[in-house]
Amino acid sequence: MKFPFSWLNDFIDLEALLKKESNINKIAESLTMAGIEVEELVENSFYEGNVVVGVVKNVSQHPTIEKLNICEVDIGKGENEIVVTADKTVSKGDKVAYCFPGTLLKKTGRVIEPMNFEHIRSNGMLLSLEELGIEEKSSVVWRIKEDVEIGTEIIDIITLPFLKKEYIFNVKTPSNRADVLSVLGIARELSAIYNIPLKPLNFELPNATLPAPDIKVEDSRCYRYCSRVAKNIKVEESPTIIKIRLLQSGVRAINNIVDITNYVMLAIGQPMHAFDYDKLEGKKIIVRPSKKGETILTLDGSNIELPEGTMIIADEKRPVAVAGVIGGEETGVTDSTTSILFESAYFDYNSIRTAVKRIGISTESSNRFSRDIGFYTTELAINMAISLLGLTNISQLKDIKTKKLETPTIKTSFKEINDRIGHDIPEKTTKAILTNLGFGISQKQDELIITIPPYRMDISILEDIVEEVSRIYGYNNIPPTIPKINKNPEIPSNVLAFESRIRNNLVSQGLTEVMNISFVSEKDLKLFKLGNLIDDDKVIRISNPMNNDETLLKPLLIINVLKTLRTNINYGNKNLSVFEIGKVFTKSEGKPKEEKHLCIALYGKKYDNWAGKENFSFFELKDITDRLIISLGNETKVEPINTLSFLHPYISGRLIIGGEEVGIIGKLHPEVTKNFDLEEVYMCEINLDKLEEKTKKHITFEEIKRFPVSPRNISVIVPKNYYVGNLVEFIKNYKTSKDITIVEVRVVDIYEGSPIPEGYKSVNILMKFQGVRNVQKDDEVNAEYLSLINEIREKLGFSVRGVE
Numbered sequence: 001m002k003f004p005f006s007w008l009n010d011f012i013d014l015e016a017l018l019k020k021e022s023n024i025n026k027i028a029e030s031l032t033m034a035g036i037e038v039e040e041l042v043e044n045s046f047y048e049g050n051v052v053v054g055v056v057k058n059v060s061q062h063p064t065i066e067k068l069n070i071c072e073v074d075i076g077k078g079e080n081e082i083v084v085t086a087d088k089t090v091s092k093g094d095k096v097a098y099c100f101p102g103t104l105l106k107k108t109g110r111v112i113e114p115m116n117f118e119h120i121r122s123n124g125m126l127l128s129l130e131e132l133g134i135e136e137k138s139s140v141v142w143r144i145k146e147d148v149e150i151g152t153e154i155i156d157i158i159t160l161p162f163l164k165k166e167y168i169f170n171v172k173t174p175s176n177r178a179d180v181l182s183v184l185g186i187a188r189e190l191s192a193i194y195n196i197p198l199k200p201l202n203f204e205l206p207n208a209t210l211p212a213p214d215i216k217v218e219d220s221r222c223y224r225y226c227s228r229v230a231k232n233i234k235v236e237e238s239p240t241i242i243k244i245r246l247l248q249s250g251v252r253a254i255n256n257i258v259d260i261t262n263y264v265m266l267a268i269g270q271p272m273h274a275f276d277y278d279k280l281e282g283k284k285i286i287v288r289p290s291k292k293g294e295t296i297l298t299l300d301g302s303n304i305e306l307p308e309g310t311m312i313i314a315d316e317k318r319p320v321a322v323a324g325v326i327g328g329e330e331t332g333v334t335d336s337t338t339s340i341l342f343e344s345a346y347f348d349y350n351s352i353r354t355a356v357k358r359i360g361i362s363t364e365s366s367n368r369f370s371r372d373i374g375f376y377t378t379e380l381a382i383n384m385a386i387s388l389l390g391l392t393n394i395s396q397l398k399d400i401k402t403k404k405l406e407t408p409t410i411k412t413s414f415k416e417i418n419d420r421i422g423h424d425i426p427e428k429t430t431k432a433i434l435t436n437l438g439f440g441i442s443q444k445q446d447e448l449i450i451t452i453p454p455y456r457m458d459i460s461i462l463e464d465i466v467e468e469v470s471r472i473y474g475y476n477n478i479p480p481t482i483p484k485i486n487k488n489p490e491i492p493s494n495v496l497a498f499e500s501r502i503r504n505n506l507v508s509q510g511l512t513e514v515m516n517i518s519f520v521s522e523k524d525l526k527l528f529k530l531g532n533l534i535d536d537d538k539v540i541r542i543s544n545p546m547n548n549d550e551t552l553l554k555p556l557l558i559i560n561v562l563k564t565l566r567t568n569i570n571y572g573n574k575n576l577s578v579f580e581i582g583k584v585f586t587k588s589e590g591k592p593k594e595e596k597h598l599c600i601a602l603y604g605k606k607y608d609n610w611a612g613k614e615n616f617s618f619f620e621l622k623d624i625t626d627r628l629i630i631s632l633g634n635e636t637k638v639e640p641i642n643t644l645s646f647l648h649p650y651i652s653g654r655l656i657i658g659g660e661e662v663g664i665i666g667k668l669h670p671e672v673t674k675n676f677d678l679e680e681v682y683m684c685e686i687n688l689d690k691l692e693e694k695t696k697k698h699i700t701f702e703e704i705k706r707f708p709v710s711p712r713n714i715s716v717i718v719p720k721n722y723y724v725g726n727l728v729e730f731i732k733n734y735k736t737s738k739d740i741t742i743v744e745v746r747v748v749d750i751y752e753g754s755p756i757p758e759g760y761k762s763v764n765i766l767m768k769f770q771g772v773r774n775v776q777k778d779d780e781v782n783a784e785y786l787s788l789i790n791e792i793r794e795k796l797g798f799s800v801r802g803v804e
Contacts, residue, residue, distance in 0.1 A: 003183050003266060004248040005167035006160045010267070011187035011199055015162060020194050024167050030193050031171070034471045036180055040170035044248075046132050049103025049112075051154040053144060054081070054126075056094045064118045071126065073098050076151030084115070084122035087141045095144040097127040097154050107133035127154075134158065135247050146240050158244050168248055176458040178371035182269030185455075192436035192472045201268075201380065203387035210395035213277075213341055214284035219311050221348040222287045222323065223403040226378045229277055229395040230386060231339045233257065242388070257333045257340060260385045262364075269455070270344055270377035271365035272385060273313075273321060277339035279331045282316030285341065287323065294319055297329040298361065307358045311351050313343065324352040324369035326361055344381040346373065346405075375405045376454040407440075410450045412462050417448075420466040423478045433472045434465070495596075498692050499581055502598060505631045509624055511577045511600065516560035518583065519550035527675040528559050529645045540585045540592055553585035557599035558683050562668075562676045565603050569678070575604035577616070577624075581688070596688040598663075600624060603681050618651050618667055619747050621682040625665060629657065632695035638665060640723040646672045650721055655686060657694040662687055709743060709768040710781045715801040716763050716792060717756060724750070724763050727796070731767060734791060736784050740776055744768040762801060 005024065008014055021027055028038040054073040057080055062068040071090055072080040075098050083098070090096070099105075101124050103112050108131070115122050125131075128138035132154070148157060159166045171186065179185045184201075191198050213229045237243070238259040246253050251262050261272040277283065290306040296319040297303050306312065306319060313321035321327040324347045333340060349372040356366050379399060386394055414427045434441055440451030452459045459465070470478065503513060519542065540553040554560060557580050565576055579600045586593050602616035602624075622638065629636045638653035644664065652666025663686030673681050716727060724747060731745045749764040756762050767788075769781045789800050 001173060001181055001266075002168060002170045002248070002250045003186070004159070004245055005169060006163055007183045007245050007267070008187050008190070009160055011184050011201075012191055012196055013199065014160065016196050017190060017194055020196070027190070028169065031186070031189060033474060033476065034189060034193055035174060036177075036186065036189055037172040038169055039172045042168040042170075043165060044133055044168060045106055045165035046134075046155060046158065047099070047103055047105050050100040051097050051103060051127060051132075052076075052100075053148050053150055053152045053154065053157070054096050054098035055150055056090060056092055056096060059090060059092055062117065062120060068117060070120060073126070074150060076149075081123050082121065083124055083126055084117045084120055085126050085141065087126070089140050090126065095148065097132065097142050097144070099125045099127050105131055105133075107131065129244075129247065132158070134244055144240055145237060157240060166248065176371065178368055178373045178457070179269060179455040181368050181371070183266060184268045188437060192433050195432050195436065197436065203380075203383045205383055205386060206392045206394060208394055208396045210393065212396035212398040214282075215398045215400060216284070216286045217400050217402055218286060218288040220402055221311050221351040222345060223348065223401065224346040224375050224378050224405065225287060225398075225400045226344045226382055227285065227341060227398045228382050228386065229339065229341050230391045231277075231393045233338060233340055233389075233391060235333060235335050235337050255333065255335070256389060257337070260389055263388070264381045264385050265364065265368070268377045268381060268384065269368060269373060270381035271324070271368055272342060272344050272381050273327050274333050275320060275327070275331045275341045275343070276333055276337045277341045278337075280315040280320065280341065281318070284316060285343070286314045286316075288312065288314060290319060296320075296322065298322070298326045299329055299332055300326065300361070301329070302361065304359055304361070310355050310358065311347065322355060322359060322361070323347055325355055325359070325366045326363050342382045342385060344378050346375040346378050372457040374455040374457050405454065407454055408452050408460070410452065410462055410465055412448050412450065412465065413446050414448065415446070416462070417466055417469055420463070421470050421478060422481055425469065425473055429473065430469050433469055437468060437472070494692070499688070501632065502581065502628065502688075505628050506579050506600070506624070509627060511579050511624070514561065514564050514578045514580050516557075516564060516580060516582065517550075518553055518585070519545070520552050520554045520559050521549045522552060523549070524559050524563075525552070527672070528562070529669065529672055530555065530559075538587045540587060555584055555586050556685060557582055557584060557597050558601065558685055561599050561601050561683070562678065562681065565601060565681065566676055566678060569603075575606075575608055577602050598686045598688050598691070599683065601681060601683045603678065615680070616682055618682055621665065621684060623746075625655070625684055629695070632691070634658070634695050636662070637729065638725045640725070641666075645669065653723075653725065655684065657691070660690065660694065662690040662694060705743075705770060707771040707775050709770045710776065710778070712767050712769065712781070712785045713748070714765050714767065714789065714803075716765065717760050717799045717801060718763055720752070720759050720761050722761075727763060728765065730792070730796065731765065731788065734788050736769075739772055739774075740769055740780065740784055741772055742767055743770045
């Protein structure tokens with residue numbers, strides 16, 4: 001938002017402010033430090049020399065140059081100045097800005113000198129607002145409409161006399177601070193920062209001679225609607241001060257009626273609209289939702305079809321404005337308008353945001369309404385507009401409220417505020433800050449009752465009050481302190497502690513955590529081969545998606561993890577071991593269901609260096625998962641599964657703990673990885689809610705066995721589609737003698753090809769034997785080893801390679 005610094009004087013005593021801080025740059029800095037960022041500060045001194053008010057006494061045609069006129073200008077010095085101008089619209093009696101010779105115009109860097117136009121000497125120049133650096137483009141000489149004494153310095157008209165120049169502030173306001181999208185809001189901030197009271201807002205109105213307008217509110221999203229009618233108006237150029245302030249704020253001046261609505265909006269933050277009252281069918285206003293097929297021709301020339309249910313302002317027959325966004329062309333103010341209806345309202349900010357998105361039009365009004373402006377300025381805006389325009393034939397105020405407009409309170413104390421800040425701010429200072437910001441304060445002993453002003457819709461809790469005091473007091477004035485450490489800290493929630501244990505374990509195993517958004521597209525589901533597995537009634541669709549592609553909430557984490565893998569591979573990271581903890585969403589019995597999942601994915605090589613090149617495998621993933629589950633106090637086993645089309649039919653299974661499935665594990669189906677431009681991917685996805693239930697038991701520790709282990713390898717030939725986990729379980733459950741035990745069973749390798757018969761595979765398993773009471777001799781270990789081999793041959797019917 002842009003505005004001239006001098007405008008602030010309407011709301012705060014700038015002379016008093018400049019006595020406290022004469023450096024305008026430091027004033028801008030203080031606003032920025034308080035959270036209202038001044039993006040740009042431009043100094044404009046307009047000219048260097050003399051430019052005064054003059055009145056044109058006579059105009060005549062140049063004797064030889066047809067496109068020029070000769071003006072005699074009275075500047076209050078007894079003798080008229082002769083000025084030649086190309087503006088043929090200048091006429092006798094016009095008050096103009098006369099520029100003396102030798103004056104430097106700051107915008108163009110031009111020095112005005114006397115000039116001869118075929119024997120006619122032009123002494124000085126008549127200036128436009130463009131040449132003064134106020135307007136972007138001017139077509140005529142500036143006419144001064146007010147009753148200003150001839151010879152008055154122009155600088156005293158376009159800015160405050162004690163400033164002698166202007167400063168244009170360009171402010172970036174926080175998204176939740178609609179109150180500072182106005183000159184009044186900025187003045188209120190400076191009032192609190194420099195402890196200078198605001199000027200009272202009093203606007204004198206004539207006695208109402210007309211009945212209140214006929215207004216109906218049929219849409220509950222309109223919380224308050226104020227309106228007055230004014231008759232016998234004259235549409236003309238705006239007063240100089242209004243026009244100049246608008247131009248310096250980047251707003252084009254049109255006429256006094258349209259300009260005043262923009263002026264009030266910039267001044268106090270309340271959007272307004274003016275209808276040509278005589279063009280309203282039935283002379284009434286109805287606030288209602290739009291009907292199917294209704295259209296409106298807007299002020300910017302767009303003919304749009306209104307989405308059904310959009311909040312609109314209508315007369316008896318048609319929409320005349322999109323509420324809070326833009327007015328209609330058919331009831332707009334023109335030069336022939338003689339009666340107007342002013343509206344000022346407070347709308348539900350969510351409905352304005354929706355309307356902007358649906359019709360594709362954003363305006364300065366919608367920018368304010370969509371931030372929740374509150375109801376403080378609704379009536380004030382209309383009274384301000386009527387007072388500044390000097391209208392006399394006005395109606396009673398129509399003020400309709402559909403919602404109880406409350407002013408909430410927060411109970412606290414000075415001590416509690418200081419405790420939250422971590423610094424003792426004097427009570428007097430805290431009270432002055434809050435009072436200058438418009439908060440009401442009452443005190444009962446140590447308790448403070450703080451009333452929130454109606455324009456501060458962003459304030460709702462004590463922490464908001466603490467922030468207000470802190471930022472105005474100045475964060476730089478609060479000394480840094482070492483935080484107090486609670487000797488008896490609260491134990492974090494079980495969920496957070498459980499997730500923290502999982503993260504720590506996986507990171508210690510060398511995995512990297514990733515985080516993805518919660519949205520997927522229907523295309524993603526099809527690429528992942530989930531389209532046939534998940535019915536439409538089990539997918540949760542987003543009613544207002546951020547884009548047209550990602551319209552679903554993800555039912556599994558692995559879908560977006562795959563996209564993360566692909567992105568990393570495209571950037572050159574080709575060996576990846578990652579995990580994600582996040583929420584997944586499905587429907588159960590027609591109701592949304594939300595679960596917390598863990599997904600682990602391995603891609604590429606486990607090692608890729610001088611020491612070797614080893615690809616990730618299913619067994620590496622199973623090893624990572626086993627270590628994780630064991631660290632949580634339980635063990636898992638895998639049961640075969642071939643019903644999930646996105647997993648490899650022979651390398652996939654269910655993760656089982658205590659007889660219950662907690663997740664899935666395996667290699668992704670080659671078609672899925674191909675769809676995502678990937679090669680082999682090993683993944684598991686675990687339901688953390690179920691996993692937590694299975695790992696709540698107390699973890700016990702055993703004494704570390706003192707005796708060394710004796711490793712043995714075995715290669716068993718099994719059918720190609722045989723589930724290897726069953727063989728591992730068989731070996732683990734093998735009953736050894738009481739003096740020896742098997743402490744570890746792990747699949748080392750699986751081999752297919754010559755000399756293994758077709759349709760079979762060789763499974764190499766590492767086993768570790770250990771003595772229970774003493775060190776076992778090799779012949780004792782070999783005896784158990786051979787006994788186990790015989791069990792495999794006899795009970796499972798498999799042959800063992802390399803053993804007779």
